[in-house]
Each structure stands twice: as structure tokens, then as C-alpha cells.
Amino acid sequence: MSRPLDDFIRHLSSEKRHSPRTCDSYQRDLIRLSVWLTRQGHGDWLRITRHDLRRYVAVLSREGLDGRSIARHLSAIRRFYRYLLREQLATDNPALDIRAPKRGRRLPGVADVDQLNHLLDATPDDPLEVRDLSMFELMYSSGLRLAEVAGLDVGSVDRVGGELRVVGKGGKERLLPVGRKALQALEAWLPLRAGLAPEHEKALFVSRRGSRLSHRSIQSRLSRWGLAKGADQRLHPHLLRHSFASHMLESSGDLRAVQELLGHADIATTQVYTHLDFQHLARVYDQSHPRARRRGEALATGTTLKKQE
Structure with missing residues (x-):
């Protein structure tokens, strides 16, 4: 199964002019799939079915890969099969209808x-x-x-x-x-x-x-x-980049400006920082508003005020 895979990586590098980093990523993901398929007794890319790939996705999930990583694997497999179809080494693309598990939106870390x-x-x-x-x-x-x-x-x-x-x-x-x-x-x-x-x-x-x-x-x-x-x-x-974005947004409130500075093509990518900003505001609110604080904290504050009086 290795020869079509090697030819595909050369195709990405020479014809598509992808960077070595991108080619390495495709190769790593596809070798992982080929090793698993070989262990299952498969020796031909032509015989791989949707059922096989669904089982593979389940294996990746059990091994701890998140939805984003599994989606990247599936993207590599889909593109590989498009190449195999072009070279008449496959009759269909079994990865077309396979979807990665839904992933929760993880907010980026930010330094104080x-x-x-x-x-x-x-x-x-x-x-x-x-x-x-x-x-x-x-x-x-x-x-x-x-x-x-x-x-x-x-x-x-x-x-x-x-x-x-x-x-x-x-x-x-x-x-x-x-x-x-x-x-x-x-x-x-x-x-x-x-x-x-x-x-x-x-x-x-x-x-x-x-x-x-x-x-x-x-x-x-x-x-x-x-x-x-x-x-x-x-x-x-990325912590420095995320911190830059969050601190800029906290100070300015200008989402469009932060989008331009970060070089995001889509403002939806930048909007994750509005969630971070809201979390910051919510913490300040919880710590400061007398009706938002926990009862013990409110009582302690009240006792302190009485002593001061």
C-alpha cells in the first residue's frame, strides 16, 4: 500500500507545491491509517470501505484524539482518494460521507x-x-x-x-x-x-x-x-498571540481592528476573543457586585464594613 501513498506525497510536493511541513503532515496521517489497515488484513486501497473508515475514526477517538485532529485525518484521506481516483487506482472515495465527532469549542489560553x-x-x-x-x-x-x-x-x-x-x-x-x-x-x-x-x-x-x-x-x-x-x-x-488579542480587545473593544492585526480572513475566527473578554467581565462582576457574591463573602464584607464604622 505504500507506493500509491509515496506517489501522492510527491504529487503534493512537486505538482501542488505544498510546503514540506504540509507534506509531512499528510504523510504522517496516511501512514497511521495504512498501518492500522494492514493490521486489519487489508492490502489494497481499492478494497477499503466506508465501514472500515468508520471503525478507524472510532479507534482514533478511543486513542484520545479530539474532533479537530480526527477531522484533519479525514481531510487527508479524502484528498488522497481524490488522487487515487484521478490515477484510476480507486473507484470511489469512501471517506466522503465520514464525519469527525463534534468537538466542543475550546477557548485559547491567555496569560495575565x-x-x-x-x-x-x-x-x-x-x-x-x-x-x-x-x-x-x-x-x-x-x-x-x-x-x-x-x-x-x-x-x-x-x-x-x-x-x-x-x-x-x-x-x-x-x-x-x-x-x-x-x-x-x-x-x-x-x-x-x-x-x-x-x-x-x-x-x-x-x-x-x-x-x-x-x-x-x-x-x-x-x-x-x-x-x-x-x-x-x-x-x-500561541499563548503570546492569544494574550495579545485578548488584551487588545479588553482595552479597545474594536473587534475589526483586532481582526486586521491578527490577519484573520474571517471575523468569526476573531470572535472567540469576545468570549474571553466576557469571561473576564463575568469574573469582575462576580467578585465585585454585592448581589453576585457568595453568601459567605458578602457576610465577611458586611462584617468588615461594620468594624470600620
């Missing part, structure tokens, strides 16, 4: 403003930490995705105008403002970068060997920063 300020105000201990702080300041200042910060070049930043040119999903460019603290962190990093990067290297953030930092390295350095500086939750790139 005071905690982020504490972490970003920490003093770097070495040149690589100066680089890390510059990266993290930019990510929180401008709401960057992991791929966006990894793809930044030295020429992406206009330090005089305080602007940043970013290439987002689908190759779409957007121009973003950069905060004062992020610009200061960049000013500290650039002289150190000059001592690490060869002249031909365009990347803004480079490793100690002078090459562009990988996605994995950025994730690892952010997690390490959080542990070293005393964060009370695990730091990851």
Missing part, C-alpha cells in the same frame, strides 16, 4: 497582563537570551504566529517608523505596529546578531551558528524562558 509584564521585564543573562527577549517582545507586541516570527528578515522591521512587515497564511502580507518595548529589545539584539550571522543571512533571529531559527527552537526557548523566569503556566507562541 501582570505576569507577562513580569516575564518580559526580566533581565537577559546572555546574548541568546537578549535574542529571545526580542522575539518574545515582538510576538506579544504584534500578535505574531510562530511561522511569522520565524520567517522575519532584518529588512522586515522599520525601526524608525515602528512598523513590521509580516507574511502570514496564504502568503498574505500585512503591516503591523511595533511597541516601544519591542523596539528597545530589537535595538539590544541587532548588534549581537551582527556577530553571529554571516553576511548573506537575511533572518532577523539566528542561532548561535548564524542560521535562521527553526520553529522548534523558538518554542523550546520560549518554554525555557518561562521556566527560568518563574512563569506559573507553560509558555508557548
Whole structure:
């Protein structure tokens, strides 16, 4: 069963020009399916039925995959079978009518403003930490995705105008403002970068060997920063992006502006942050309104007021 799968991955890479990351994702999901099918005694993609794929979805669910991950698997299988149909290696697409289990809407994690300020105000201990702080300041200042910060070049930043040119999903460019603290962190990093990067290297953030930092390295350095500086939750790139969006919305209430800053094509994607904002307001209400607090808290407040009188 492996040869059609290998041909399909080459088709994605050479004909469709998908990124290596996307091709790896398709290959990983389809190999997982082929291994399971082989264990069930199947040796031919032509003989796979809808019933087989429904059983496979049930297996994925029992193994703990959420609805989003299962939907991604099914998307890969559907596309693979479209390719097999084109190559006359299948007579139908058994994945067409298979749906992933419904998933609950999970709200993104958000860091507290005071905690982020504490972490970003920490003093770097070495040149690589100066680089890390510059990266993290930019990510929180401008709401960057992991791929966006990894793809930044030295020429992406206009330090005089305080602007940043970013290439987002689908190759779409957007121009973003950069905060004062992020610009200061960049000013500290650039002289150190000059001592690490060869002249031909365009990347803004480079490793100690002078090459562009990988996605994995950025994730690892952010997690390490959080542990070293005393964060009370695990730091990851999306946490900084989500925190940026939520804090901007709390302060401005301008959903359209936050949509533009994040580079969301659909405002419905941005609307998840209105739920986060409401949760924040609800907590403030519960803690502050005398008719919303629990009876014990209200009695304690009443006793305190009497003593003060």
C-alpha cells in the first residue's frame, strides 16, 4: 500500500507545491491509517470501505484524539482518494460521507497582563537570551504566529517608523505596529546578531551558528524562558498571540481592528476573543457586585464594613 501513498506525497510536493511541513503532515496521517489497515488484513486501497473508515475514526477517538485532529485525518484521506481516483487506482472515495465527532469549542489560553509584564521585564543573562527577549517582545507586541516570527528578515522591521512587515497564511502580507518595548529589545539584539550571522543571512533571529531559527527552537526557548523566569503556566507562541488579542480587545473593544492585526480572513475566527473578554467581565462582576457574591463573602464584607464604622 505504500507506493500509491509515496506517489501522492510527491504529487503534493512537486505538482501542488505544498510546503514540506504540509507534506509531512499528510504523510504522517496516511501512514497511521495504512498501518492500522494492514493490521486489519487489508492490502489494497481499492478494497477499503466506508465501514472500515468508520471503525478507524472510532479507534482514533478511543486513542484520545479530539474532533479537530480526527477531522484533519479525514481531510487527508479524502484528498488522497481524490488522487487515487484521478490515477484510476480507486473507484470511489469512501471517506466522503465520514464525519469527525463534534468537538466542543475550546477557548485559547491567555496569560495575565501582570505576569507577562513580569516575564518580559526580566533581565537577559546572555546574548541568546537578549535574542529571545526580542522575539518574545515582538510576538506579544504584534500578535505574531510562530511561522511569522520565524520567517522575519532584518529588512522586515522599520525601526524608525515602528512598523513590521509580516507574511502570514496564504502568503498574505500585512503591516503591523511595533511597541516601544519591542523596539528597545530589537535595538539590544541587532548588534549581537551582527556577530553571529554571516553576511548573506537575511533572518532577523539566528542561532548561535548564524542560521535562521527553526520553529522548534523558538518554542523550546520560549518554554525555557518561562521556566527560568518563574512563569506559573507553560509558555508557548500561541499563548503570546492569544494574550495579545485578548488584551487588545479588553482595552479597545474594536473587534475589526483586532481582526486586521491578527490577519484573520474571517471575523468569526476573531470572535472567540469576545468570549474571553466576557469571561473576564463575568469574573469582575462576580467578585465585585454585592448581589453576585457568595453568601459567605458578602457576610465577611458586611462584617468588615461594620468594624470600620
